[in-house]
Amino acid sequence: MMDIMDFLVDENSTMIEAMRLLDKAAKKVLFVTDKGKLLAAITDGDVRRWVLKKGSLDAQVKDIANYNPKFLYQKDKTMAIEYMKKNHIEAVPIVDDDMRIISAVFLNNHEVSIKNKLNIPVVIMAGGKGTRLYPYTKILPKPLIPIGEIPIVEHIINRFHRAGSNDFFLIVNHKKNMIKAYFNEIQKDYEVTYVDEEIPLGTGGGLSFLKGKIDSTFILSNCDILIEEDYEKIYSFHKKENNLITMVCSLKNIKIPYGVIEIGDNGEIESMKEKPELSFFTNTGMYVVEPEVIKKIETGVPLGFPDIIEKYIKTGEKIGVYPISEYAWMDMGQLDEMEEMRKRLEREEG
16 A cells, blocks of 8 residues: 655656656656655656656756645645646645645545554653753743744654654653643644653653553653654664664764874874864664663652663663764754754744
């Protein structure tokens, strides 16, 4: 059974790749997207016209595609057949308010939509004071700090929800009533369960209150990060590797703005490196976790999740790493990073 992913193509793909996809889908249209957002459409007719006017066979999709595609919003989907006949098209993509493709309807009234596979719980650590974001956190709890028009924690939830998750657990402490009031008032089609910490228990200790509430593999995330990755791929990797915990790690490149000197034992210069660049992987604060981890955490004892990981490494448990690019990780832990996240989301969602 096909889903909408079979009809999506990247604008940097070659014309030959697009032709293969058109053949595979056995339809006459593909939708050009960037991170799920509709950019353009390309049809078999577009490709044929390009070839007949002797266009390069090495062309990319962006050279051929129509960047003014026809589309309908979710609320107007019932008009799809009439809309296609009026506009003489054979398929119309259905998008949400952010122009993300939800499904596509074809002239025979057949609809293909996204198969949401990641239906696993997501736990968000939302109890910290966020002292690095003072003075914002003097008024608001860190999870409710707005990035654009909605709070950071809602951005996180929306991303997991689009991937298929419907059950969210918020570990709350600092200004927790404000967090509860916010989610109790907004319209949502997912479940939010609150886990109350009476005293701060760190990034791992609060998980002890989830005993008996989660009995499947789950995602654990800080409340100040956004990971722009395919969550289903991360989950599948975790399962394939049979890991107890998989840590999502981001590549970081830091250029030292000075010449670095290595000094030998005799006090003489051994080597010199002019403005070297260091590359390493760092913990993003997102993990895929097996439920037995919760069962073994002592209730009510302060504990960091990295401490839990270190303990399991020492006992020989399988702890894995899923690497992502530096650009795929946004962190608002400090004021300058929060501003950069806001600017980037405005560019991507504007």
